Amino acid sequence: MTTLQPDILIAGAGIAGATVAAGLRGRGYSVVHLEASTQPLDTARGDHLGPRVVETLANWDILDAFFAAGAEKRLGAKWLTPEGVVIMHSSIDDLPLPYPFYVVLNHDLIATTALDLAVTAADYDYTLFRPVAARDISTGADAHGGVTEVSITTPEGEAVTIKPRMTIACDGRSSKIRAACDFQIAHTYDYEKPFVVLFGPRGELQDPRNEINSYMSLNGGVSRIPRIGGQWKIGLAIDKQDIGRWKSTTSDERKALLAERAPALGEMETEVAGFYPVIRRESDYWTKGTTVLLGDACHTIHPARGQGMNFGIRCAARLFDFLPDPTEMSDAALVAQRLADYEAAVKPLTDAQLSENHERGLHMDCTGPERMQAEIPTLRAVAADPDANFRYRMTMAGYPDRLDPK
Ligand SMILES: Cc1cc2nc3c(=O)[nH]c(=O)nc-3n(C[C@H](O)[C@H](O)[C@H](O)COP(=O)(O)OP(=O)(O)OC[C@H]3O[C@@H](n4cnc5c(N)ncnc54)[C@H](O)[C@@H]3O)c2cc1C
Structure with missing residues (x-):
């Protein structure tokens, strides 16, 4: 029987765990990492990292590796009528930001690229066990209610x-x-409409700005989202009872279904990439003693605004600001105090953003004409008001704390 006493145990190597493992390089902590699966992550999930996260990735010396893995820049998003007339254009490259662009990289590549950096880093006391699930978990007073031992x-x-x-x-x-430490779920919601994601052929896209096009149709919204390599991804909320119908569609039938929402999409060849039931699960607390929840373990949210991965990495960046020095990690009371300080500093603003994301998710549950009739004038008003427009774009970029244009 071997016993390991790392400064930090990371459970899970999805986007949150893999980027945290890479972000801890060069900081002097010993790290043990457990990942239950050997499979790459589902490529059709989130692939869109905001400017604030890009800043973090640059600080963690990860950004160049993402570009080397094929990442591309995205410079904005457009909201359009079904016929393609622009309602609002939300550009990002004219904002006063250190990295005025989104980074787009396939979901699986984000995790494998970050994990490769951790595994191959020199002078990093890092051990990855894979496939190994954290199952046999003990908690107790030594960790102030957090995890004391994992077998x-x-x-x-x-x-x-x-x-x-x-x-x-x-x-x-x-x-x-989360279950072992007896965190409770404070907010839970099962959204009515699942998401379907479709892929277009690679190499078809000709948009150097890689912008998202969201069509605001009275028959339901639909977004056309560039992936790397000139491929389109299409995302739309559908009725639960229509999943079977979508699953068995031919490409021509999908063309007709897409054309009902946006004629501009009616000529696209697509394949079905995946169906996603959508839930909200937010933990009551983020930390318990020396244990902290991050990413979907802490808050699973509706993909309405493409924020799940982004929240996870943004929270990790703040968490790092609160970590004790590696030489102080054996002081459990200090670790617990720093984690509590992190929660007190970061949770309130994030909670507000999570609530807003939920409102947006509720909107997407309503694909009827009333949603678009309410939303289109709001978008037009934001487009027409330079101050509101700036605030909107800065918030979406991940900088709700820097809304003063000066
Ligand atoms: C259709 C769709 C589109 C999305 N688009 C975006 C987007 O554009 N931008 C964005 O920011 N977010 C997006 N999201 C959300 C985003 O995908 C998630 O928020 C994010 O991937 C969560 O990452 P995570 O690492 O916290 O969790 P997960 O991806 O769930 O990773 C958890 C990992 O832990 C492992 N694991 C589980 N249990 C154990 C255990 N006991 N021991 C060890 N390992 C374990 C799993 O195998 C897995 O690898 C989207 C989601 C969906 C469904």
């Missing part, structure tokens, strides 16, 4: 006990760590 069997069959000084739970929406 695992390595892929080679060795029994290992991990006694972490701090635990970052990045194990997704059904987090085992």
